[in-house]
Amino acid sequence: LACSQTAKPANQQSWQTQIQGGSRQSPIDIRSSESVHDPQLTPLSISYDPSDCLQIWNNGDSFLVEFDDSKDNSVVSGGPLENHYKLKQFHFHWGAENNRGSEHTINSLVYPAELHLVHWNAEKFRTFDEAIFSENGLAVIGVFLKLGRKHDGLQKLVNALPAVKYKDSTVEFSNFNPSCMIPSCLDYWTYPGSLTTPPQTESVTWVIMKKPIEFGDDQLSAFRSLLFTPFGEKLENMVDNFRQQQPLMNRVVRATIL
Numbered sequence: 001l002a003c004s005q006t007a008k009p010a011n012q013q014s015w016q017t018q019i020q021g022g023s024r025q026s027p028i029d030i031r032s033s034e035s036v037h038d039p040q041l042t043p044l045s046i047s048y049d050p051s052d053c054l055q056i057w058n059n060g061d062s063f064l065v066e067f068d069d070s071k072d073n074s075v076v077s078g079g080p081l082e083n084h085y086k087l088k089q090f091h092f093h094w095g096a097e098n099n100r101g102s103e104h105t106i107n108s109l110v111y112p113a114e115l116h117l118v119h120w121n122a123e124k125f126r127t128f129d130e131a132i133f134s135e136n137g138l139a140v141i142g143v144f145l146k147l148g149r150k151h152d153g154l155q156k157l158v159n160a161l162p163a164v165k166y167k168d169s170t171v172e173f174s175n176f177n178p179s180c181m182i183p184s185c186l187d188y189w190t191y192p193g194s195l196t197t198p199p200q201t202e203s204v205t206w207v208i209m210k211k212p213i214e215f216g217d218d219q220l221s222a223f224r225s226l227l228f229t230p231f232g233e234k235l236e237n238m239v240d241n242f243r244q245q246q247p248l249m250n251r252v253v254r255a256t257i258l
């Protein structure tokens, strides 16, 4: 899907790159007063198996922690999801400075970083790459990160980052349980959206956790010391890897009342 070169719909600002005919792009600003409390939204059921954790990869956009999705051990279901979705990878978005970094915002409040846990609908599709191009193909859980106490669970991940400093570097990474990054409060917002990086397909059910997790300045600095560029090329720090916000258009954000 090429970025649209055709005339934008009237209500589009010209500076927004809008997927051709896109009507459900991500990220968005979530305005809590306009969200709809939906009593039918059940709690999410999240269960991850740390032995499914395989490796960390710097793909030039972010660093991805990738999971073995050949079994059914690391899955999310419930909430707004009709099926169970398998964890494929998680990654983060962050800023060069603490006043920016998250992709979603809450009443325009920005967080310094945002975690995305990317799952695909294994009941309807055979592979992740098939699911990303399909309706109801993906479920991404977004968790905001705010600066405060060091996050002990995250430190194992932070210690591995120097090994993936350069674009296209990969390092083995095992026995990490992403559950340690899920807030204890399971309240969330949910809305239909898209991938926030190419191919920006409109295949994502977003589940944004209401409460942030905390992590330390040194841990955020470790994210910022990664590079967008491969070994041997000009050093460009991997920072500000978040997409600009997209119009809500004809969508409603639903909220839990847990």
Ligand SMILES: CC(C)NC[C@H](O)COc1ccc(S(N)(=O)=O)cc1
Residues within 6 Å of the ligand: 116, 118, 129, 132, 140, 194, 195, 196, 197, 198, 199
């Ligand atoms: C082979 C190509 C199509 N693969 C594309 C790549 O996996 C894109 O995957 C993703 C997965 C998640 C996201 S986000 N930031 O919305 O959570 C963005 C791109």
Ligand SMILES: [Zn+2]
Residues within 6 Å of the ligand: 091, 092, 093, 116, 196
């Ligand atoms: Zn992301």
